[in-house]
Amino acid sequence: MRKLLYRTEEETVVYDNVLEGLYSLYKTYILDLEKEFMYYHFYKPLLTSGDFLSKPMILLLGQYSTGKTTFIKHLIEKEYCGMRIGPEPTTDKFVAVMYNEKEQLIPGNALVSDITKPFSQLESFGNSFLSKLECSNTSSEVLKSVTIIDTPGVLSGIKQISRGYDFEKVIYWFAQRVDLILLIFDAHKLDISDEFRRCIQAIKGQDSKIRIILNKADTINTQQLMRVYGSLMWSLGIVINTPEVNRVYIGSFWDKKLMHDENRTIFEEEASDLYKEISKIPRNSTMVRLNDFIKRCRTLKVHIYLLTHLRKKLPFFKKFLNKRKIVNSLEKIYEEVSKDYNLPLGDFPPVQFMKEKLLDMDWMRIPKLETKKIDRINKVLNTHIPQLLEMIPKESVTVEVSRFENQEGTIVENKLTPFLELTSGEIPLWVKQKYLLSPIDTSKYSDDFYKLGPDDFGKLSGEQVKQDLIKSKLPSAVLHKIWNLADITEDGYLDLFEYSLARHFIEMKIEGFDLPAKVPKDIIK
Incomplete structure (x- = not known):
């Protein structure tokens, strides 16, 4: 129209x-x-439709095992097609994680042949690079508004070897075209290798796009976190030669229990700020x-x-x-x-x-x-x-952007957060039988419910329940999703059944299973 x-x-x-x-x-x-x-001889290549009409992009950079791929899983709430996670360098390719209802992997040569996507110019890097490039079509609400670029872990020290293509030039190519660059550091590995240093120097001139994430921060206590943060800023000050201070987000962007729960409030606020930053990208993309x-x-x-x-x-x-x-x-x-x-x-x-x-x-x-x-x-x-x-x-606001605009952060209150909408994958049958195919026994949780002091209508407020739920030490983002599942009436309060539902899903998550996208009918009496 x-x-x-x-x-x-x-x-x-x-x-x-x-x-x-x-x-x-x-x-x-x-x-x-x-x-x-001959503009292309001096500056950038000629543009295609994909350069104008494609979704805004986010580039993730970091040394191996800093949590780049896990961050994507946390963000889109599911594993993308072809994803691998491990302590060793597992992601050995550049992966464009894009939205598509039909989930599949598209190899590099086929990807650059599609001029409707913004990657056709990568053909100039040759087959050595194209064999290390692929597109992962994944169905996720988040990917309706942004494309995320996962990158190979940057090697450190003597582990650096030839990749068969110019890694820094590829990073430079992406840095020029993306809307946001996330440099991810592990709280236990702050050393900046020669290759990572060259990558950071390759994106010089894109300072306004760069944000830094200090990941896995729950694995250290408050005093250690202060020291690590200071060390990180000192190291970055040597590599990023700019008078402006880059924004650093501190947190643990995964779904595991927090090892050190004392910094939960900081992690909540930092995660909320980061999600707001990401939510602005689709709205600002046209102007950029x-x-x-x-x-x-x-x-x-x-x-x-x-x-x-x-x-x-x-x-x-x-x-x-x-x-x-x-x-x-x-x-x-x-x-x-x-x-x-x-x-x-x-x-x-x-x-x-x-x-x-x-x-x-x-x-x-x-x-x-x-x-x-x-x-x-x-x-x-x-x-x-x-x-x-x-x-x-x-210009009309698109459905994708409107999904972001209700983002309220990751606090455990009844604030709808479509950005964190559940899109988990298939749940094994035996897990369904244990957690999702039989009615919940509310008597199991009734004593805890009444100790919290429900009101005259037999309901607990979000603030009352929050203090109880955080005892699980699950990340606030996960508890937020559990609240949205449990609050069936969507009134901002939990009755006994809804409270039992929340506790039930907490147990399910602590055992390591994905939450359902919606509450199954079989567990509702």
Whole structure:
């Protein structure tokens, strides 16, 4: 259904959404100019529909066994197709975890052939890399709004070996395109290996996207946690050379019992902040891509003026000698072009980078400057982009984003959290028979219920029940899901049966089994 409409002096424009509008502008006005002036030789490759219309992405980076894959399982509440977890380096591939009702693995070569996905440019890294790339189609509510990139564990010390492809360049490629980068550290392994150091340096320039997670923090006590946090910040200060402080989230992002329960409140608040950060990504994605598109257009405009200016300076005879001489005076030429065409010097690429690229190309292939070509870029920047900016607040909020907007964190209260909606996998039959196929015996829990002091209506408030449930030492995220299952009436209170239901599910989880997606009819009297 068509939703967005605006008018220019020459035409009436109608799009389904802002991102479709951006893609249409790129194909109509920009793509041919990028090809003609060899933009891809100097900067980024040509864009496809997948670069505009795909879901926002989150990149996970960390040394092996820091909990990257387990974090994804915790986030989407199920194992993704092809997932492996272990203390050794188990994830040996780049895995794009994407939403699809039909769960399957797609190998790298097939993935890059699909231009509707944003990975087609990875083909340039060759078969050695593509054999280590795959897409995991997984059915999860969270994945309806974001795509998560799981990465191989970064090796440490003498364990580093050749991977057969340029690992840092692949990381750089993803870092440029994702919306959020999560650097995950294990509270017991804070050393930053040479390879991890190079990875962090490869994502330099993407500082606004970087967030840091200190994982498995429940395995140490409060005093140790203070020391570990200080050590982590000191180590990062050496590697990440920036005056700004990166946000560090402290917690244990798994479903196991907390070993040290004293920091539960901190873990709750930190997890809540992280989930809110992730929940903003789909809402901000359109503006981020619009901003990147504007930067690309401005860079292309400078690129065209610069190349055509250099072409005019190159005489037909003694081309090679004059070419090197001109390149060596590139700083002066930058100033000339900036002054002649009223372009800010901040839009020009680094001089050394440009020198290397210019010496490696045939200047005779540079087309002549035509005003109408620059006018096409100006029309996009001055006419179409302002109209699209006005359309963003009017654009309909998608179902996926609305699911995130009720996120309230992970406290054990009756606050619906669709972000943590249960999507667990199949439960074994014998577990069903023990926990899900027979009515609950409320007499087993009645003494504990009445000790908590129910009101005149025979119900306990969320605050009363919270203090009782946290004795299980299960993470607050798990207890939150148990509350949402147990509160059948959705009134924010638990009666005896609902309280018994909550205790029943706690026992089930402590024994290591996944919770059901909804309360089975067989256990309700």
